[in-house]
Amino acid sequence: xxxxxxxxxxxxxxxxxxxxxxxxxxxxxxxxxxxxxxxxxxxxxxxxxxxxxxxxxxxxxxxxxxxxxxxxxxxxxxxxxxxxxxxxxxxxxxxxxxxxxxxxxxxxxxxxx
Amino acid sequence: xxxxxxxxxxxxxxxxxxxxxxxxxxxxxxxxxxxxxxxxxxxxxxxxxxxxxxxxxxxxxxxxxxxxxxxxxxxxxxxxxxxxxxxxxxxxxxxxxxxxxxxxxxxxxxxxxxxx
Numbered sequence: 001x002x003x004x005x006x007x008x009x010x011x012x013x014x015x016x017x018x019x020x021x022x023x024x025x026x027x028x029x030x031x032x033x034x035x036x037x038x039x040x041x042x043x044x045x046x047x048x049x050x051x052x053x054x055x056x057x058x059x060x061x062x063x064x065x066x067x068x069x070x071x072x073x074x075x076x077x078x079x080x081x082x083x084x085x086x087x088x089x090x091x092x093x094x095x096x097x098x099x100x101x102x103x104x105x106x107x108x109x110x111x112x113x
Numbered sequence: 114x115x116x117x118x119x120x121x122x123x124x125x126x127x128x129x130x131x132x133x134x135x136x137x138x139x140x141x142x143x144x145x146x147x148x149x150x151x152x153x154x155x156x157x158x159x160x161x162x163x164x165x166x167x168x169x170x171x172x173x174x175x176x177x178x179x180x181x182x183x184x185x186x187x188x189x190x191x192x193x194x195x196x197x198x199x200x201x202x203x204x205x206x207x208x209x210x211x212x213x214x215x216x217x218x219x220x221x222x223x224x225x226x227x228x229x
Contacts, residue, residue, distance in 0.1 A: 004156070006156075031215060033215070040221060041221055042117075042119075042202050042204075042219030042220050042221050042222055043157065043202070043217075043219050044219070045216050045217065045218070048215060048216065056216070091156055091157070093156075095215070101159065102159065102217065103159070104149075104156030104157045104158070105156050106154070106155050106156045107155075107156050109154075
């Protein structure tokens with residue numbers, strides 16, 4: 001297993017366009033998380049899946065954001081009608097059932113122009 | 114409201130000396146603390162953690178100290194090496210509280226530069 005993979009690494013999009021990011025977690029991890037990091041800040045929690053169930057969404061996740069994890073494997077994060085304020089690094093992480101031993105992916109850097 | 118605070122945005126030390134990175138927290142429900150290291154264009158990498166039932170945890174050159182009464186923890190790196198230059202994030206979790214025990218709350222990070 002090569003760890004948590006995120007695709008794409010970089011995405012530049014025009015304001016108003018939709019974007020989708022993909023995360024492939026470590027295969028034996030049933031927990032998956034999305035975090036967002038903006039310049040000068042630490043990662044901020046967005047949402048959490050246990051297997052295919054999305055169990056929590058932060059209030060940071062507006063209605064324009066949607067995340068899925070079909071079949072409890074990979075996950076996608078979609079942002080509709082992107083705004084310049086969405087520009088950030090989007091980090092995916094996974095962990096086993098117990099403990100907080102997160103493994104992060106390298107992130108997707110989104111730039112909205 | 115910042116529940117995890119890293120008040121020093123940056124720290125510069127000489128190779129071979131000790132690096133001390135500090136972190137304060139306000140939420141008394143936090144009972145598990147972690148340090149992550151982050152290089153540019155990479156995701157955070159887990160470094161070391163400590164449970165609130167301990168006051169010290171050591172792993173090679175890295176030691177984390179926890180002072181629960183002061184709600185303060187620190188990461189010591191001895192001896193510091195140029196390869197340690199990175200952003201260090203302190204993170205906290207309410208591991209035993211049930212509910213959102215999986216969620217990590219991060220500080221803003223401290224940029225450590227180790228000069229040769």
